Amino acid sequence: MRSRVSEFVRLLQDEIVLALESLDPEGPKFIRDSWTRPEGGSGISCVLQGTDTPRNLSNNAPTFAPLEKAGVNISIINGRLPPAAIAHMRADHAGLPVDTKRLPNEGLPFFVAGLSLVIHPRSPHAPTVHANWRYFEIDEAGVDPGDESDRTPLAWWFGGGSDLTPSYLYPEDCIHFHKTIQEACQPHGKDLYRAMKDWCDEYFYIPHRKEARGIGGIFFDDLSSHNHRRLDVHLDPAPRPRSAEECFAFVQSLGKSFVPSYLPIMQRRAYVSWTEEERQWQLIRRGRYVEFNLVVDRGTKFGLQTPSARIESILMTLPETARWEYMSEMGTKSGSREAQLLQVLATPKKWV
Structure with missing residues (x-):
């Protein structure tokens, strides 16, 4: 399974980067940064940033790059998880059969292969x-990572x-994303989408x-063959992927659906012009994005706990620019587009 997942994320990374670059054929390209981890493993970070430089393009080309900052990263790493990280992980992974009080000082061998991306458009x-x-594996203490x-x-x-994070609400975009x-x-x-949509909210x-x-x-x-605390209901397990093959097939379907879920939205919105006030609101919303990632997100916290973590890859998710205002009145005017967004953010909506 290790080699198959590794190959899948490599191919998916190429597919997504090419699709994003197709939005602006004459514009800047993703920088590909291949790296190795001394403790074991490697990765490729595909990053686009600093795209606000003056452009000297053909007459038919857009005057600005549609992506302000974007990262599509893969990592395929192995090593040893320290006891503190394993104890933290044990609470969310029922299939991890370890006694956290008897872990060896050097921890347990682990392997993870994955793809992570964040796209921050300019408009x-x-x-x-x-x-x-x-995909995550943990092995017995004596195994070479x-x-x-x-x-x-x-x-x-x-x-x-x-998941999708708009600054301005276009219901048709939300419906398309969720439907795909x-x-x-x-x-x-048949019940996977609804259960995982609620989990996302x-x-x-x-x-x-x-x-x-x-x-x-x-x-x-924690999608595996073990009983799942959210997806399996008491003694009547819901139909869902269980074997490693079934779970991998499910993840492949999701990965392959990304470009169809997002690219059509970008083709409609990437070059829509904006006002200074709309840009101000976008930066305030990005501030909220930063707050979630640094204060709330478990994935960020786990990444920072991992020995010799690649900090640049973990913090790649943050936008290039963000804004915080003391007691901002944006979004408080009834009926405004900003207020419409806040209403949906306060009460999650069923889009399909």
Whole structure:
């Protein structure tokens, strides 16, 4: 499974980067940064930033780059998780059969392969999107973390999801995004989309603001053959992927649905012009995005706890620019487009 997931995320990264670059054929290209981790593993970070430089393009080309900052990263790493990280992880992974009080000091071997992306468009009318898909293994204490032999790990699971964060609400975009994801989920379990949509609404919530980060999508973790605390209901397990093959097929369907879910929205909104006030609102909303990622997000916290973590990759999700205003009145005017967004963020909506 390790090699198959690794190959999948490599190919998916290329597909997504090419699709995003097609929005602006004459514009700047993603920088590809290949890196290795001394403790084990490697990755490729595809990053686009600093796109506000003057442009000397053909007459038919747009006057600005549609993407302000974007990152599509893959990492395929192995090593040893310290006991503190394993104890933290144990609370969310029922299939991890370890006694956290008897862990060896050096921790346990782990392997993870995944793709993570965040796209921050320039136009306030084009939504930010986030997605990630990953496969995780933990082995017995005596196993070499870099051992690629075919064996059954101590525990394995898949996780991931994708979600949309607009500054201005276009219901047709929200419906398209959710419908595409729903169609990708449907062959793998008729109730998967609804359960994972609800999970997404709960996860991407900013408690201190009492609002969601965006309009959601799906989110899942700990998808394996073990009973699942959210997806399986008591003694009547819901139809869902269970074997490693079924779970991998599900994740492949989701990954392949990303470009169809997002690119049509960008083709409609990427070059919509904006006012100074709309840009101001976009930057305030990006401030909320930063707050969630640094204060709330478990994935960011786990990444920063991982020994020799690649900080640049973890913080790649943050926008290039953001704004905080003391007691901003934007969004308080009844009937305004800003207020319409806040209403949806306060009360999650069923889009399909």
